[in-house]
Amino acid sequence: MPTETPPLIEVSDVSVRLGGQEVLKHVDLNIHAGEIVTLIGPNGAGKTTLLRVVLGLLNPTRGRVMCRRGVTFGYVPQRFAIDPTLPMTVRRFLSLPKRRSRTDIENALEEVGAGYTIDRELQALSGGEFQRVMLARGLLRRPDVLVLDEPLQGVDVGGQIALFDLIGRLRRAHGFAVLMVSHDLHLVMSSTDHVVCLNHHVCCHGEPEAVSRHPEYRELFGRDAGRALAIYHHAHDHGHDAHGNVVPLNRDGTPQRKTGSERE
Amino acid sequence: MMLEAEFLQRALLAGLGIAVVAGPLGCFVVWRRMAYFGTSLAHNAFLGIALGILLGIDPMFGIAAAAVAVALMLVFLQRQRRLADDTLLGILAHGGMALGLVAISFLEGVRVDLLTYLFGDVLAVGWGDLGWIYGAGAAMLAGLVPLWRPLLMISVHPELAAAEGIPVLPVRLAFMLMLAILVAIAMKVVGILLIVSMLIIPAAAARRFSSTPEAMAVSAVGAGVVAVVGGLFASIQWDLPSGPAMVVCATVLFSLSLVAGEFAKRA
Numbered sequence: 001m002p003t004e005t006p007p008l009i010e011v012s013d014v015s016v017r018l019g020g021q022e023v024l025k026h027v028d029l030n031i032h033a034g035e036i037v038t039l040i041g042p043n044g045a046g047k048t049t050l051l052r053v054v055l056g057l058l059n060p061t062r063g064r065v066m067c068r069r070g071v072t073f074g075y076v077p078q079r080f081a082i083d084p085t086l087p088m089t090v091r092r093f094l095s096l097p098k099r100r101s102r103t104d105i106e107n108a109l110e111e112v113g114a115g116y117t118i119d120r121e122l123q124a125l126s127g128g129e130f131q132r133v134m135l136a137r138g139l140l141r142r143p144d145v146l147v148l149d150e151p152l153q154g155v156d157v158g159g160q161i162a163l164f165d166l167i168g169r170l171r172r173a174h175g176f177a178v179l180m181v182s183h184d185l186h187l188v189m190s191s192t193d194h195v196v197c198l199n200h201h202v203c204c205h206g207e208p209e210a211v212s213r214h215p216e217y218r219e220l221f222g223r224d225a226g227r228a229l230a231i232y233h234h235a236h237d238h239g240h241d242a243h244g245n246v247v248p249l250n251r252d253g254t255p256q257r258k259t260g261s262e263r264e
Numbered sequence: 265m266m267l268e269a270e271f272l273q274r275a276l277l278a279g280l281g282i283a284v285v286a287g288p289l290g291c292f293v294v295w296r297r298m299a300y301f302g303t304s305l306a307h308n309a310f311l312g313i314a315l316g317i318l319l320g321i322d323p324m325f326g327i328a329a330a331a332v333a334v335a336l337m338l339v340f341l342q343r344q345r346r347l348a349d350d351t352l353l354g355i356l357a358h359g360g361m362a363l364g365l366v367a368i369s370f371l372e373g374v375r376v377d378l379l380t381y382l383f384g385d386v387l388a389v390g391w392g393d394l395g396w397i398y399g400a401g402a403a404m405l406a407g408l409v410p411l412w413r414p415l416l417m418i419s420v421h422p423e424l425a426a427a428e429g430i431p432v433l434p435v436r437l438a439f440m441l442m443l444a445i446l447v448a449i450a451m452k453v454v455g456i457l458l459i460v461s462m463l464i465i466p467a468a469a470a471r472r473f474s475s476t477p478e479a480m481a482v483s484a485v486g487a488g489v490v491a492v493v494g495g496l497f498a499s500i501q502w503d504l505p506s507g508p509a510m511v512v513c514a515t516v517l518f519s520l521s522l523v524a525g526e527f528a529k530r531a
Contacts, residue, residue, distance in 0.1 A: 019346065055427045075427040082420055085467075086295040087474050093420065097413040097430055141428070
């Protein structure tokens with residue numbers, strides 16, 4: 001995405017080792033003001049780790065993350081359960097840790113279509129309601145970047161489209177950038193500016209159309225994922241083994257397997 | 265009236281002081297599922313007792329030191345992510361306790377009445393002990409005020425709290441140190457084996473009647489006070505060990521809260 005202004009967040013050459021495993025390898029990622037960037041990739045590909053690095057929750061082993069001065073994050077973590085022994089209404093939750101006025105909270109909840117939940121206990125919310133409350137929490141922080149980790153998890157299919165539309169609407173109304181992890185390829189492809197396909201390293205990235213045609217993307221998600229959009233072949237130069245390591249391709253386009261002699 | 269005896273007044277004051285501090289701290293122990301952490305602190309009291317005797321100071325200070333050491337060690341060990349928290353706590357709890365018992369056996373010429381430490385002896389609480397209970401208790405409650413909202417946020421979701429700028433590690437450490445000190449000052453009242461029960465049972469009993477975290481903390485204090493008063497009177501009336509009597513009283517309160525909760529649901 002060609003943009004004149006420097007990015008809000010610039011991740012350059014970030015590698016992360018966790019427990020002896022290299023979870024991220026030489027990852028570059030830019031997030032510009034107002035754009036929606038979606039991370040896709042198989043389970044265990046390091047998507048959440050990358051979010052944590054961007055949020056400053058985890059220091060990269062190598063590389064660095066530059067944020068424009070004064071960037072505020074809103075964060076919606078993966079669906080989580082709150083201990084049932086903790087009495088916590090939606091209003092109280094949105095008023096933590098900083099006190100917020102009832103009007104501010106009501107307005108934020110109305111904007112995400114969850115005004116009626118204000119006096120409910122958090123534990124009693126459905127998946128969709130919970131995510132909306134989390135979005136309202138993000139809005140209250142007036143973020144420059146809203147970071148969402150699998151926002152559609154635990155939301156029924158009908159609700160998923162509505163929630164995705166809502167995220168897009170909020171982005172337009174408030175002008176914040178969105179960085180999210182998602183599994184739902186069809187939804188991602190239809191409502192994202194920039195897709196980053198991650199499998200420990202950045203496999204491919206670009207506009208959704210281009211990524212969906214990328215052979216690596218199709219290799220990771222299966223041919224059907226690509227069939228949802230037009231299939232388009234173009235040159236690609238590497239494949240992956242089971243650990244996500246980059247390996248050269250065979251003539252037929254399948255990744256080469258390491259032979260015993262090549263192993264260290 | 266039996267409260268005319270000064271030792272009974274002291275016992276009552278000591279129990280009430282502990283109940284007031286244990287109420288809000290206990291709520292966080294329940295919300296954050298730290299019961300086993302409390303147990304680990306208490307187990308390490310044996311190490312603290314040995315330390316106290318060795319240095320010739322009140323075991324209470326030794327226990328506080330041992331508990332603080334366990335809290336710091338846990339935070340340190342959690343940085344390596346290979347072993348689960350409860351495994352780490354198990355190692356710290358039992359390793360520390362065993363080390364303490366071995367150390368005590370080496371102390372020649374000192375007869376240590378372990379039973380007193382295990383079950384407490386609230387009737388033997390002196391004015392000096394009371395001073396410590398109320399001094400440390402007041403300091404902890406004062407410290408809890410600014411920590412309250414950050415701690416609540418961490419109880420909801422630690423990563424979310426960190427992403428929103430709460431200094432999670434210092435807040436967690438402060439809370440762990442408070443628990444460590446509470447274990448030390450509560451040891452004389454209910455004893456090592458039963459300290460955790462004074463944290464979690466009143467809080468658990470308060471849950472059904474509370475719609476906010478603050479209400480639950482206040483109700484937990486109330487339940488703790490009833491348990492202390494009831495347990496003390498029962499112990500005098502029927503010559504029961506006072507620490508266990510208080511815990512039995514708290515447990516009865518918890519059971520009643522379950523029954524009352526069921527009725528409230530049906531009504």
